[in-house]
Amino acid sequence: MTTTTVRVDAFGQTDIGLRRKTNEDQFVIMTLSKAAELRQTSVQDATVFQELSGQEGWLFVVADGVGGHRGGELASKTAITSLVQYIGRAVSCFSGVDPDGEHQFLEQLEGAVHEAHRRIFEELGDSGAGGQGPATTLTMVMLMWPRAYVVHVGDSRAFFLRNGRLRQLTQDQTTGEFLMARGVWTEEQARKMPIAGALASALGAPEMKPSVGLVDLQPGDTLLLCTDGLTKFVSDERITEVLVGAGDAESACRELVEAALAGGGGDNVTLIAARMVPG
Amino acid sequence: MIQKKVCMVGVFGTGKSSLVQRFVHSLFSERYLSTVGVKIDRKSLELDGIPMTLVLWDLAGRDKHEDITVSYLRGSHAVLYVADGTRKETCDQLSELRALARDAAGDVPTVLALNKSDLVDSWMLTPDYESALAAEWEIVRTSAKTGAGVEEAFLRLARAAQAPKRAQS
Numbered sequence: 001m002t003t004t005t006v007r008v009d010a011f012g013q014t015d016i017g018l019r020r021k022t023n024e025d026q027f028v029i030m031t032l033s034k035a036a037e038l039r040q041t042s043v044q045d046a047t048v049f050q051e052l053s054g055q056e057g058w059l060f061v062v063a064d065g066v067g068g069h070r071g072g073e074l075a076s077k078t079a080i081t082s083l084v085q086y087i088g089r090a091v092s093c094f095s096g097v098d099p100d101g102e103h104q105f106l107e108q109l110e111g112a113v114h115e116a117h118r119r120i121f122e123e124l125g126d127s128g129a130g131g132q133g134p135a136t137t138l139t140m141v142m143l144m145w146p147r148a149y150v151v152h153v154g155d156s157r158a159f160f161l162r163n164g165r166l167r168q169l170t171q172d173q174t175t176g177e178f179l180m181a182r183g184v185w186t187e188e189q190a191r192k193m194p195i196a197g198a199l200a201s202a203l204g205a206p207e208m209k210p211s212v213g214l215v216d217l218q219p220g221d222t223l224l225l226c227t228d229g230l231t232k233f234v235s236d237e238r239i240t241e242v243l244v245g246a247g248d249a250e251s252a253c254r255e256l257v258e259a260a261l262a263g264g265g266g267d268n269v270t271l272i273a274a275r276m277v278p279g
Numbered sequence: 280m281i282q283k284k285v286c287m288v289g290v291f292g293t294g295k296s297s298l299v300q301r302f303v304h305s306l307f308s309e310r311y312l313s314t315v316g317v318k319i320d321r322k323s324l325e326l327d328g329i330p331m332t333l334v335l336w337d338l339a340g341r342d343k344h345e346d347i348t349v350s351y352l353r354g355s356h357a358v359l360y361v362a363d364g365t366r367k368e369t370c371d372q373l374s375e376l377r378a379l380a381r382d383a384a385g386d387v388p389t390v391l392a393l394n395k396s397d398l399v400d401s402w403m404l405t406p407d408y409e410s411a412l413a414a415e416w417e418i419v420r421t422s423a424k425t426g427a428g429v430e431e432a433f434l435r436l437a438r439a440a441q442a443p444k445r446a447q448s
Contacts (some may be wrong), residue, residue: 101353103334106319150316158325160315165344168314181300183308215316216348 006145006219008058011249015257017229018265024065024072024136025227025270026080032057032087058143059087060272064227066199071134075239079136079203082116083185087142091097099109106212109142109151113210120204135204139225143274148223150213154202157180157231159239160215161222166240169215173201211240219278222252226271230256233263249273280323281331283440285433286352289361290369290381291340292393297423298335298361298438302433307424314339326437333437347376352383355439359432360391364420365401370412388439391416392432395426 013017016023033056038046063079065072091108116138124134137154148169150158155172171177176196179185190196201209217223222243230239246252252273260269288294296314300306304318323330336355341347342348352358358380362369373391391412393404404412412418419435421428 100282100354103284169315171312180310182306182307183310187310212319213316214319214351216350235371 005279006276007279008143008145008274009249009277010058010060010272011253012060012062012270012272013253013257014268014270015229015261015265017268020206020268022070022073023268025063025268026065026077027062027225027270027272028057028059028078028084029081029272029274030084032059032091034159037205056145058274059084060142060143060223060225060274061138061140062152062227062270062272063138063203064156064229064268065134065136066202067204068098069132071124072136074124075134075136075204078120078123079138082119083112083138083140084092086112086115099204106149109140109149109245110210110212113138113140113151113153114208117203117208124204125171133204135199135202137199137227138203141223141225143217143223146216146218148215148217150215152211152213153208154199155197156225156227159224159226160217161224161240161243162218162220163208164240164244166224166236166243169213170181171211173209173211175200178184219276221276222249223276224271224272226256227267227269229265229267229269230260232267233269234259240262244274249275281329281441282334282335283338283356283437284336284354285357285359285390285436285440286336286338286355286380286384287359287361288338288347288352288376289340290363290366290372291342292423293340293361293363293369294349294423295340295359295361296396297306298359298392298421298429298432299335301423301426301429303335305426307426308429313342314359321431324434324437326434326441329441331437331441333433341372341376349379349383352380355380355384355387357388357390357436358384359436360389361394361418362391363395364393364404365395365398367403367408370404370408373412374415381425389417390432390436390439391418392421392428393418394421394423396420397422 012027063076065076137156139156140151142149152170158169175198176190178200201207242255320335322333333389
């Protein structure tokens with residue numbers, strides 16, 4: 001694993017948009033740190049102790065609630081608060097050198113999502129067979145430099161930008177994607193079906209299947225997490241252009257929100273940009 | 280529970296993700312979606328009465344923009360190399376990929392899946408070429424589309440990962 005260090009320049013923003021009465025999106029950016037300072041030792045090669053000092057992780061989460069009568073707003077809020085509580089309680093900073101530890105760490109991140117799913121059912125009620133109750137998407141990235149662990153449910157998205165090329169890390173969990181993955185629909189058929197965009201997996205919904213992945217980032221990369229209020233109204237090309245041109249994470253977020261509003265603003269829009277600034 | 284990390288390595292478009300989809304979810308789709316970074320899936324199974332979980336790391340394939348990221352291979356217990364039998368050039372890069380992977384993963388058990396075996400009319404590997412490959416690799420012909428050979432490829436690796444010394448002797 002590389003020893004290069006970076007400064008993380010992260011910023012998040014949410015906007016109600018132009019057509020919705022409430023904002024059902026939520027986001028959170030947190031740092032997690034574990035500091036162990038070596039004060040004195042008789043061990044001659046003390047590098048192992050130095051490796052433990054100042055480990056730091058970053059947690060980025062966006063969630064897009066669905067369900068009337070403030071249900072969606074409560075679902076996304078419950079998901080984020082539950083997730084943060086679980087991670088604070090149960091997930092340790094992981095140094096990335098031990099594969100068994102890494103799998104355990106990934107299971108803990110998934111466990112946090114399952115716990116949030118359970119809390120939505122418990123606190124906001126079972127959505128029942130019709131799946132009409134409060135539910136939420138959730139896209140989470142835990143960055144333990146240089147590795148970014150991604151746990152994802154629903155149709156919010158995580159991207160990363162490298163050398164001017166935007167790559168999508170997540171796959172939408174919608175009915176359309178679900179049926180295309182099974183070879184039932186072609187892309188053309190999915191485009192014509194109104195239900196193709198319906199969520200096939202969400203926290204609080206009858207189906208909740210987190211997908212898990214990771215990517216090793218490099219200095220100069222930018223992470224982007226967003227709800228579909230951005231991607232439905234702003235093209236990937238325009239997103240790329242903004243991320244490449246922005247001087248910092250805050251201006252990137254502000255410009256992308258403006259672009260979503262200029263593109264119609266038909267939904268709440270929420271995003272997090274995190275730039276890996278060479279240190 | 281015993282967990283074994285298995286990495287999928289190969290050139291882009293050889294069907295690594297499709298093999299995982301077939302093995303884990305019994306699904307297949309013709310649609311091609313390139314993997315970005317690593318996608319992780321798990322498959323629980325029982326070998327000789329011993330339960331184990333394969334943690335499958337489906338690595339983005341090597342393409343003209345990016346090579347494989349070798350740091351993903353660290354700590355692997357086994358590697359499944361995947362080549363596309365209808366594109367001989369995907370086999371020609373195997374030795375190079377193996378050298379890269381060995382640097383990171385060490386000398387762990389491997390299997391080579393010659394994928395897309397259902398495409399008989401487009402198959403580009405002559406019997407001689409396959410024999411030459413078989414001298415260097417443990418080969419399984421697979422088809423993510425029909426499922427042929429898929430379970431065999433993963434189970435061979437699982438068995439070898441469970442008893443690595445025996446598998447490599």
